[in-house]
Amino acid sequence: MTNIRKVAELAGVSVATVSRALKTPDVVAPGTRDKVLAAVEQAGYRPNLTAVQFRSQRTRNLVVLVPTIANTFFARVIGGIQEAAQRRGYGILLCNTLGDERTERAYAGMVSTRQADGLIQLRAYDPFTASDGKARPPMVNACEVLDAAPCPTVRLDNRAAARAVTEHLLTLGHRRIGMIKGPRNSPLTRDRLLGFQDALAVAGLLPDESLVCPGDFTPSSGYRAAGDLLSRADPPTAIFCENDEMAMGAMRRLKEAGLRVPEDISVAGFDDIAFASFCDPPLTTIAQPAEEFGREAVALLLDSIDGRDATADEHRIMPFELVVRESTGPVA
């Protein structure tokens, strides 16, 4: 393999001069610089980045922990992360954790062992134990965020967004509204449920626990939950799903039961994934700037890595928008 010494020999200069000609060209004489560049070209020299990383204690890699890449929303967030990271000269090490804490800690360890400079966590979980001490590696928590996050965060006001969806349904005259939740132990799910209940309370409605079904953000869990809601003595006239995937599963189930959406029952989702405007009927949902979540997370993380902002209390609340399409309508 051609290394810097071979190039130095070829150009008739020292290794230091080669290094400088490549990294800080303005400090070497023009003539020397040209000689070096010619030698680099001739030798087909590419600096060994593991050596650079080792020496400089900087890898320019970021670890990204995502609960599941199969989720369309997360895929968009990752797209944003990757784009922003690349623009700033960073690569991303992706880990699809599937919620497994051992896996999360293993990948988080890549930061402790200097394989990456920082970490973006898209789940409400802190992979660093107390034993990591006060020397917490740079981390940003985005999308699904810990209540007392020990790091900067990027999130939505999920409670307000869920209230907006619920108010929309109430305005249409719905009074018996079902909800399909996300996974338990999730602050995000809890907040959306709170927003849902807030709106009901304002409308003077008592919360009905039996109208709230568990789900796990997959279409099939939405399908099952919708079935449960239909089997009630007095099924709801509208269903609010905590994401679009479950809403699509729910709509499938409703149609199989012979119900029309929205004439017989309304359905609302959350996230505004690409399919939301193409399913039948197009889905009323909350649009989130997914890619922007990713970009913002990268910006905060790089700030933290570069020590530009030591405070771990930098929190960004991203905007949402209620997108009313055809899956919600007046109560029958």
Add this chain to the structure above:
Amino acid sequence: MTNIRKVAELAGVSVATVSRALKTPDVVAPGTRDKVLAAVEQAGYRPNLTAVQFRSQRTRNLVVLVPTIANTFFARVIGGIQEAAQRRGYGILLCNTLGDERTERAYAGMVSTRQADGLIQLRAYDPFTASDGKARPPMVNACEVLDAAPCPTVRLDNRAAARAVTEHLLTLGHRRIGMIKGPRNSPLTRDRLLGFQDALAVAGLLPDESLVCPGDFTPSSGYRAAGDLLSRADPPTAIFCENDEMAMGAMRRLKEAGLRVPEDISVAGFDDIAFASFCDPPLTTIAQPAEEFGREAVALLLDSIDGRDATADEHRIMPFELVVRESTGPVA
């Protein structure tokens, strides 16, 4: 930062003994081993992996180039890659190239510069130029595969799969069948088109170029293309889309035109993404073992990296299955 020297000092042994106690424990005396492990524990020592990578010339990272992570099928493939890589102790460096060749080459360069040990390319493009010479870094090309790939490949028999879909439509009595293609210059698209034409030819039908519309694998391109097909004097009675995303876009467009699927017009897709069984009506499509593509690609790449199999002519053809759901029916 605690390094191996601190640990050695703490344990009262040499750095070599510490290294051995961790990497090849059987060559150090049990008593010494215990002392070292205790010192490691006490110091909270984690080996600096950049140093290990630099020294051993192995990073245990793989670069993955994906045209677009937003595509549900690719997301599943990446999930398979990530899982298999992790099981073998490798991390993945993900690059969402969006088809940009500069970006692809930049990331591919991470292999040449030793930041990664190999590369998985999910697009029909070779990021290594001739100047990289005979020292081609380990690479595997999966899913969308070059005709003369200079490396092992993992792919589907797209031609046979497309023929199977088309034969299914012919069996239902369709004679005027539209097709929505993927991006131009794609061997995968070309093969699916060939399979489509094969089936038509066997049925004695002449190919009708005007029934073949361009698309780009997004729902909106399917939506547009379906509109084009409908505007013909004699629109097709069935549409074969080269992926499920476009099929869902097309179905949306057909419904807006007041057509019922499959009573008035049949639609078939390709890939069997999660939404395929939840859209309305559930989509007839080709199921591909997406995760398995990823796992297989990793297996081939690690073989190549470890020199277990020097031949670049290892090619895997993955199985497909025609999944008939409700979006296709007899011609009206």
Add this chain to the structure above:
DNA sequence: CGGTGAAATGTAACCGGTTACATTAACAGA
């Protein structure tokens, strides 16, 4: 012409592991 300072370049230490080779220790057999 010698002195001065700036610019250009060279020398070598250093980053933190791994490992070839050297050394020491321990023990068996003569």
Add this chain to the structure above:
DNA sequence: TCTGTTAATGTAACCGGTTACATTTCACCG
């Protein structure tokens, strides 16, 4: 007791860059 052999451990070179510091070169000025 001495020698040979093996196991355990230590010493130090090495990987390929970066960079502090030393040295050389050279223009310019008194």
